[in-house]
Amino acid sequence: xxxxxxxxxxxxxxxxxxxxxxxxxxxxxxxxxxxxxxxxxxxxxxxxxxxxxxxxxxxxxxxxxxxxxxxxxxxxxxxxxxxxxxxxxxxxxxxxxxxxxxxxxxxxxxxxxxxxxxxxxxxxxxxxxxxxxxxxxxxxxxxxxxxxxxxxxxxxxxxxxxxxxxxxxxxxxxxxxxxxxxxxxxxxxxxxxxxxxxxxxxxxxxxxxxxxxxxxxxxxxxxxxxxxxxxxxxxxxxxxxxxxxxxxxxxxxxxxxxxxxxxxxxxxxxxxxxxxxxxxxxxxxxx
Amino acid sequence: xxxxxxxxxxxxxxxxxxxxxxxxxxxxxxxxxxxxxxxxxxxxxxxxxxxxxxxxxxxxxxxxxxxxxxxxxxxxxxxxxxxxxxxxxxxxxxxxxxxxxxxxxxxxxxxxxxxxxxxxxxxxxxxxxxxxxxxxxxxxxxxxxxxxxxxxxxxxxxxxxxxxxxxxxxxxxxxxxxxxxxxxxxxxxxxxxxxxxxxxxxxxxxxxxxxxxxxxxxxxxxxxxxxxxxxxxxxxxxxxxxxxxxxxxxxxxxxxxxxxxxxxxxxxxxxxxxxxxxxxxxxxxxxxxxxxxxxxxxxxxxxxxxxxxxxxxxxxxxxxxxxxxxxxxxxxx
Numbered sequence: 001x002x003x004x005x006x007x008x009x010x011x012x013x014x015x016x017x018x019x020x021x022x023x024x025x026x027x028x029x030x031x032x033x034x035x036x037x038x039x040x041x042x043x044x045x046x047x048x049x050x051x052x053x054x055x056x057x058x059x060x061x062x063x064x065x066x067x068x069x070x071x072x073x074x075x076x077x078x079x080x081x082x083x084x085x086x087x088x089x090x091x092x093x094x095x096x097x098x099x100x101x102x103x104x105x106x107x108x109x110x111x112x113x114x115x116x117x118x119x120x121x122x123x124x125x126x127x128x129x130x131x132x133x134x135x136x137x138x139x140x141x142x143x144x145x146x147x148x149x150x151x152x153x154x155x156x157x158x159x160x161x162x163x164x165x166x167x168x169x170x171x172x173x174x175x176x177x178x179x180x181x182x183x184x185x186x187x188x189x190x191x192x193x194x195x196x197x198x199x200x201x202x203x204x205x206x207x208x209x210x211x212x213x214x215x216x217x218x219x220x221x222x223x224x225x226x227x228x229x230x231x232x233x234x235x236x237x238x239x240x241x242x243x244x245x246x247x248x249x250x251x252x253x254x255x256x257x258x259x260x261x262x263x264x265x266x267x268x269x270x271x272x273x274x275x276x277x278x279x280x281x282x283x284x285x286x287x
Numbered sequence: 288x289x290x291x292x293x294x295x296x297x298x299x300x301x302x303x304x305x306x307x308x309x310x311x312x313x314x315x316x317x318x319x320x321x322x323x324x325x326x327x328x329x330x331x332x333x334x335x336x337x338x339x340x341x342x343x344x345x346x347x348x349x350x351x352x353x354x355x356x357x358x359x360x361x362x363x364x365x366x367x368x369x370x371x372x373x374x375x376x377x378x379x380x381x382x383x384x385x386x387x388x389x390x391x392x393x394x395x396x397x398x399x400x401x402x403x404x405x406x407x408x409x410x411x412x413x414x415x416x417x418x419x420x421x422x423x424x425x426x427x428x429x430x431x432x433x434x435x436x437x438x439x440x441x442x443x444x445x446x447x448x449x450x451x452x453x454x455x456x457x458x459x460x461x462x463x464x465x466x467x468x469x470x471x472x473x474x475x476x477x478x479x480x481x482x483x484x485x486x487x488x489x490x491x492x493x494x495x496x497x498x499x500x501x502x503x504x505x506x507x508x509x510x511x512x513x514x515x516x517x518x519x520x521x522x523x524x525x526x527x528x529x530x531x532x533x534x535x536x537x538x539x540x541x542x543x544x545x546x547x548x549x550x551x552x553x554x555x556x557x558x559x560x561x562x563x564x565x566x567x568x569x570x571x572x573x574x575x576x577x578x579x580x581x582x583x584x585x586x587x588x589x590x591x592x593x594x595x596x597x598x599x600x601x602x603x604x605x606x607x608x609x610x611x612x613x614x615x616x617x618x619x620x
Contacts, residue, residue, distance in 0.1 A: 014521075016420035024417055028431040031493060034446045035434060037457070041449060050455025052463075099337040112331035118339070125342060127542070127607070131550045131576065132596045133349030135356060135589050139366045140349065156345035159338045189322075190330035219439040221553040222576070226584055240441035244448070244557050245565070251449050258442040269430070269437040276433065 038262065041255035042066070049251045065256035069243070076232065078260045081239040084150055086264075088235060089217040091154045096213045097206050099159035104167025105198050109180055119168070125161040134226055141227060152227040153235065157217060163209055170205040171198070204275075211268070211276050218265055236261040350600075356593035363587030376594035385582075385591070391570055392578040393602070395480070399555070399574060400548030402484035408540060411492050412533075415499035416525060432493030440553030443490055448473075448560045451482045458482075473559060476571045483572055486554045491547075495540050502536040503529060538614050545606050549599055552576035575599050 016024075041049045043062035048055055071077045106112070107119050137156060138147070146152040175198060183193050199206075221237050228238045243257045269276065357376055359369040380389040414432070422428065435443065450457045451472040459469045472478045506529065514524045530537075551574045556565045558572065565581065566573025573581075575595060583592025 014420055016417070016422050020417050020420055020422075024414070024422070024428055027414060028428055031431050031435055031489070034443065034450070034489065035438065037450065038442070038446045041446070049449070050452065052455055052460050054455075054457050054460055099341075102334040103338045106331040106334035110327075110331040110334070112328070115331070118335060122338070125346060127546060127603075128346070128350065129546055129550050129603070130346070131552070132600050133346065133353055134579075135583055135593050135596060136349040136352035137345065138584075139352075139356075139361075139589070140345075142366055156341070159341050161338075161342070164335075164338050184327075187319075189326050190334070194334075215437060221440050221556075222580070226580070229584070237439055237441045240439070240445065241557060244441065244445045244560055251452070254445055255449065258445045262438050262442045265437045265439070266434065269434065 035262070035266070038255050038259050041252055042259040044252045046250040046252055049255070061252060062256070065252055066260065069253060069257040069260060076234065078236070078239055078257055081234045081236045082260065082264070084233065085218055085236040088150050088153045089214050092157050092217040093210050093213045095154070095158040096160055096163045097210045100163030100167045100209060101198070101202055101206060102194065103159070103164045104169075104171055105175075105194060105202075107164065107168040108171035109175055109177060122161050122164050126165060130156065131222055134223055137223070138226055148228060148233055150233070150235075153220075153224055156223070157220075160213075163213065166209050167202065167205060171202060174205070175201050207272075208275055211272055214268070215265060215276075353593045353596050356590055357597050359590045361589040361593075363584065363589055366589070369590070372590065376591050377598075379591065380594055380598065388570060388573070388578060389595070389598075392566075392573050392575045393598075395555075395570075395572055396549060396551065396574045396576075396602075399480055399484055399487075399551055399572065400545070402480060403487035403551075404541075404544040404548050406484075407488045407492050408495060408537070408544060410488075411495035411540070412499055412530075412537070414492070414496040415503055416529070418496065418500050419503050429497060432496060434493070435490045436494045438490065440490075441557060443486055444554050444557040445560075447482065447486045447489075448558055452560075473567070474569075474571075476569075479558065479567060479572045483554045483558055486558075487548075487551070491544070495544075498540060499533060499536060502533050506532045534617065538610070542607070542610055545610060546603065549603050549606065550576055552580070556580070575602070 039062075040055060040058050042065055043058040043060065044055060045059070045061050048059055048061075069078045071079070103122075107115065107122070141147050141149075141152040146155075179197055180193060183197050188196070219237065221241075224235050224238050225241050228234055234242065240257055240261050243254050356369070358371065358373060360372045360375075361369040379385045418425070418428065418432075451459075453459065453469065453471045453473065456472070458472065462468070462470065470478055472482050510528050510532070511524055514528050519527060555567075555572045555574050555577050559565060559567060566577040575598070579592045579595040579599070582588050582595060
């Protein structure tokens with residue numbers, strides 16, 4: 001604990017009162033209830049899910065509903081959709097982390113002509129939402145013969161301005177310039193420096209960026225439903241959209257799909273939630 | 288850039304390892320200096336190249352191409368055949384056959400944006416303040432608050448559509464406990480917008496609260512001590528120390544939320560559920576994003592969809608300007 005932190009703690013000995021606990025408890029319940037309700041609905045049947053008063057405990061139909069959507073939802077079933085989403089989000093994550101690391105390192109620690117202008121361009125593109133470009137992107141993918149291919153979902157987000165910015169902000173502070181100079185004096189070229197000096201130091205930031213990217217890619221919605229229009233090769237979100245807009249009228253089945261689509265991320269989240277929380281705050285405050 | 292790229296590629300190849308080789312000849316010394324210079328001059332560009340290539344191909348080019356397409360008539364089924372129509376698509380939107388839908392969607396985007404961002408950010412600020420106390424079960428609370436962030440738009444919207452369902456939905460059952468008659472949430476103008484704003488708020492409040500919390504923990508404790516010595520109570524400390532210190536963070540979250548709100552798509556797209564009306568039977572919650580999808584990918588008019596996309600872009604720039612002006616005003620006060 002540094003001195004500054006100690007003064008802060010000393011100045012902040014206020015313990016939370018009962019009202020604080022009550023409010024935070026209610027908010028926690030409100031945050032978790034829709035997820036719990038997804039489970040309750042997914043384990044019910046078409047009648048139980050809409051009965052009044054609503055059932056508050058899970059029913060006995062969970063595995064029947066899960067098996068049904070696993071094989072049937074969204075054309076080829078939730079199983080295929082899960083595999084597709086994992087492939088897409090995995091590739092996007094690897095690409096984004098690797099390329100963001102390289103560019104972030106260059107912007108943070110290397111001197112080159114045009115650095116300021118190029119970094120300004122990165123920051124400017126942070127604010128341009130990709131959604132605005134879906135029409136030409138669709139035409140482009142159609143011409144490349146990639147419509148309905150998972151590649152069409154991977155390519156456009158292979159590296160993001162946010163990732164570059166995030167890595168730069170981290171490396172500016174975390175990577176000592178003397179270390180780089182020492183490595184250079186020892187005759188290491190840029191690739192060796194990246195691999196042996198930058199990567200070990202950037203590892204925590206890479207993990208955080210990886211998780212944020214994975215969540216974002218997994219949950220991406222507009223572009224996948226346009227690019228994967230045929231629904232023969234759906235991602236989880238495409239399959240869920242199909243499930244929710246007419247393919248089935250049984251809410252318990254729809255919710256079973258939502259449950260399958262949400263569980264993998266919630267699992268990742270329970271395991272690494274602490275780091276994600278750290279990552280979100282880190283990226284935002286330094287920005 | 289291309290030349291330096293190849294040069295660095297060579298420089299990064301095999302070279303004498305280590306510095307211990309005995310007395311390099313002047314020629315080797317010169318070669319090494321040359322390689323070193325190529326590496327240090329060229330490799331930065333090589334390192335940033337992937338980002339700019341991806342951005343040029345899938346970011347900048349499509350954005351400009353959207354503008355070009357918005358001046359054409361293009362069918363979804365024959366994308367290689369476009370017909371120049373000038374500003375026709377825009378006049379259709381602003382005053383022609385589509386204007387009723389366009390202005391309606393613009394209005395919905397603005398009201399939904401206000402309903403979903405303003406309460407969200409205010410609540411997030413309050414929650415962050417509470418989370419900043421010494422708490423038992425801190426990790427659990429933070430993780431619980433962030434769980435909605437990990438839920439996808441589709442999954443979240445579907446479960447809320449069930450909760451707000453007119454037939455046996457939980458929201459109506461709760462209203463019934465208070466003696467209020469059943470509401471057809473999805474069909475009403477304000478009730479549907481309230482429900483959709485609630486989905487957005489549910490997903491993002493915890494995320495923003497944690498961002499604020501991190502910023503609060505970076506505020507030096509001496510500031511609070513000084514304020515306490517001056518006799519400021521906790522509420523006054525919150526207003527006069529915490530909020531000013533958080534101004535950049537608040538601005539950051541406001542910008543991000545504004546961008547998100549102008550693009551709102553998944554929630555209004557899926558909220559109608561099986562009714563098959565994306566955006567509502569009377570377009571009561573159709574946003575610009577939904578209208579763009581509707582025109583482009585259901586009515587196959589890609590030129591019109593592009594014109595809507597550029598209108599959204601203009602709206603974004605306008606809101607960005609307003610944001611900047613407000614921020615400057617706040618800084619002066």
